[in-house]
Amino acid sequence: MESKVIHTTEYNPTAEEDQDQSIIRRIQRLTLHLNPTLPSRQLDHLQLLTCSARAKISVNAQQLSDYMRGKHRDIQERVFEYFNSRPDLQTPIEISKDEHRELCLRQLLGLVREAGIRPFRYVVEDPEKYFAIAEAVGSVDMSLGIKMGVQYSLWGGSVLNLGTKKHRDKYFDGIENMEYLGCFAMTELHHGSNVQGLQTVATFDPLTDEFVINTPNDGAIKWWIGNAAVHGKFATVFAKLMLPTHDPKGDSDMGVHAFIVPIRDLRTHKTLPGIEIQDCGHKVGLNGVDNGALRFRSVRIPRDNLLNRFGDVSREGIYTSSLPSINKRFAATLGELVGGRVVLAHSSVGVLKIAVTIATRYSLLRQQFGPPKQPEISILDYQSHQHKLMPMLASVYAFHFATLNLVEKYSEMKKCHDEQLMGDVHALSAGLKAYVTSYTAKSLSICRESCGGHGYAAVNRFGSLRNDHDIFQTFEGDNTVLLQQVAADLLKQYKEKFQGGTLAVTWNYLRESMNTYLSQPNPVTARWEGEDHLRNPKFQLDAFRYRTSRLLQSVVIRLRKHSKTLGSFGAWNRCLNHLLTLAESHIESVILAKFIDAVRSCPDASSRAALKLVCDLYALDRIWNDIGTYRNVDYVAPNKAKAIHKLTEYLSFQVRNIARELVDAFDLPDYVTRAPIGMQSPAEAYTHYTHYVGF
Known part of the structure; x- marks a missing residue:
């Protein structure tokens, strides 16, 4: 398929530039013929989806939701329906500290004793179901989600994971039925x-x-x-x-x-x-x-x-x-407590889903300004607003699949106790918890700002979501400390690579193709700017992994250099910002890889096309946000950087066209989002909002 060159009214190429582009396209086509493995055959069918990129994608929100929500949809709906049936257990907007504490206790008691949902047994029998319950409960009230986590994941989990049979026999029933409330x-x-x-x-x-x-x-x-x-x-x-x-x-x-x-x-x-x-x-x-x-x-x-x-x-x-x-005992003890990080990463995505749903629906509803003597337009039709929200919406989808994969890995680890898998989950949970919670914390403020003055009203929830979620960045491991754990593990894996050791699953790409990623950029491919190329998952993943590999190699050199004069601790501190950037880059690579897998695995064609569009926006937006790094090492030529920027803006516009369906696919009822400006029915939003203040 011949690559398409992006043309806009802002840019009119000269005849010389046209000739250059024609030569580049021919070289690209010849290269693809000579080396058919360049775009991995596993990803070829994803490229075909770009053929229809210029037309608005039609997506069925229900089919996409079925793929997203998975096998534990029923237990989450049981949680939602129980609290919807009990208005007395719903958290009011204004409530004192002491009243809120007692309400939270009654909410948890009601969930366990009345609704018959027993999260503690799933901590042992089915961790994936426990995390699904935790996400749903946190959507009802984040304080309730944390209180449940303290009781069952932390206090209860420590008894199960660090104790032996005598402890389980003595305490299990009391912890489960909440007679033994613990810390x-x-x-x-x-x-x-x-x-x-x-x-x-x-x-x-x-x-x-x-x-x-x-x-x-x-x-x-x-x-x-x-x-x-x-x-x-x-x-x-x-x-x-x-x-x-x-x-x-x-x-x-x-x-x-x-x-x-x-x-x-x-x-x-x-x-x-x-x-x-x-x-x-x-x-x-x-x-x-x-x-x-x-x-x-x-x-x-x-x-x-x-x-x-x-x-x-x-x-x-x-x-x-x-x-x-x-040290071995300490590592084993903390290794059994990674479930807290898994649930925070997973629940943080749930918080972001609510905020993005409210902000997106309101941005589609709210109209402001427009062409002279014509109706006002939706604020989501403004490019600046798309730039704020659409890459964020794409990130929610990316994080959803990445944390879902983490939950599956954790569940498998609890069943088989494989040492290599334990190390993999430990590093991945640390990195995803740090990356996702930091991103969500920043995004909550952007969501509030994108809704203007109405985002400042407590009834529309951004304030409580932002305040309740903020501590996610600190507990179960401070995010800066957790990213350092990821960086340390990367350095360990790098050392293993060159000593012939076995790499954990998460680091496979270092083993398989480190030499490729560390080679000098190809001056020809650095100029390719066709849409098919930029939307090729192989290009996107290679770009992410190239950046990580360069950062890893360069920090190794710096650490060796500074260790000679500063010692190991001093060298680490001197390179700390570099190490944090390395950890974030690696986690982004993992997130993208899992998103690409999820697109490939989606059985419904229209949902797969929508996910491909969203995945492309996630990947190219991240590349553009760090374009300086790619330009500094000549991985991306100036013309290609410009094409990436333009395509990112266009993909944001395309995602805007299906934004309502994308947030509807989260399948969050109005009684869960609980924000008048974020209701599913635009006709009812302002009615409920004005009714709240007394009209």
Whole structure:
């Protein structure tokens, strides 16, 4: 197929330029004939979809939704329908902190005891279903989603994942039916992301066969502990396990372990002796979650309360573990807690779906200005507005498929416990959680701005969505720290590549074609600007992976250079911004690869064409946003950069034409989006909005 050259009224090529383009097209066609593997045969059929790019795509929102929502659609609809049937459990726009906390507890109790949805059993039996419930519950009220996560994923998950059979037998039923409301006490006032630096201590007393939990200083007070301020009865407390020895220097530090510590009486709910609990107070958002601070003063717990999957202490005070070192045990412990990152990444996409749905529907509804003496036009018909929202809509789709793949990988990992897959999920969950939550946080403000003054009304939800979601960037791992974990893993994989080791699945492209990606750009292909070429998935994926490979190679050289004078820590800090850019670039490559797979796998032709359009916009928008990097290494010539920019704007226009169908495919009922300006029926939007203020 001959490539099409993009022409617009802004650009009239000279005869010499026309001749250059003709030569380039001929070289391109000859190259394709001589090397048919250049556009991967697996992706050929996707290129054919570009033939109809100039016509408006017809898409059936219901068929696209069926493909998007997948096998757990029913459980999500059960959640939605339950809360729709209980107006008394719906969160009002104005509510005090204390009222919100009690409402959140009643919401969760209702979901479990009345609606009969038991999320805890799915943590073990079907993680994919648990994450689907979490996304739906977070759509009802983000505070409720977090409270459910604290109870079942964090407190409950720590008992299941870090404990053994005796703990599951004792606590499972109470956690599931919410008789045993609990906390996850890891973060301290002075330590959050650096879990190995926690200062709380648990010293074994062989005379009484107990552990003694102590907060040695104010910096070790457990802080921001969900469920602690009001409702919690137990806490999983992370502390350094200290064993008495005959060494006159003191105790033996066995590293950070997890312990079940009762904090309130089960019958009276009074705080137990030695436990001090303070309320962390009003927060920027998520005020339905009762965050508290915990101090322990010589709190004694039975030896059996040690969650002993990776390390145990005998009655005689002898420590045993199947893992040989503190670092190995620590890594295994944290490796079992990645589910929190998975659910945050997945739920963040759910938040973005709501915001983009509201902003898109309002932008189609709202009319403003227009040609002289003619009707006003929709604000989404303005190119500037398309530039704000359409790449964001494309990103929602990209993130949906990427996080869905992460959930599937996590579920598989929990079943097979494959060590390589565990490493893959750990790095991927860290990167996607950081990338997606940061993007969503920025996008929520853009969505608010795109709706003008009406976006500022609390009833239209952007304020609460933005405030409640903001902390997603911090908890379960600060995003900057998580991106450094991804970069460190990339460096490890790079080293493995050149030592003949086996690469994890996520890094396959480094093994398969690192030499190709690190080779000098082809001066001919650097000038190709035809639409078929730019919309070829192979070109897009190669561009993403080339950037990542260049960043990886260059940061390795820089780290080696600076290590000689600054040491390893100093060199890392000197290259930190470079490392963060590398991690983000890699995650974008993974996201695009999963999106391309999803397009290829879509069985419905019209839905596949729509997804291809959206995927192209996602890819080219990301390339254009970092066009300086590609220009600096001559991967993209000036004419090609200009063509990418023009095509990105045109694809935004094309996506605008099916924007209503694309957001409808998220299948979010009006009683879930709960924003008058974002209702499915344009005729009802202003009516409901004016009715809210009393007209």
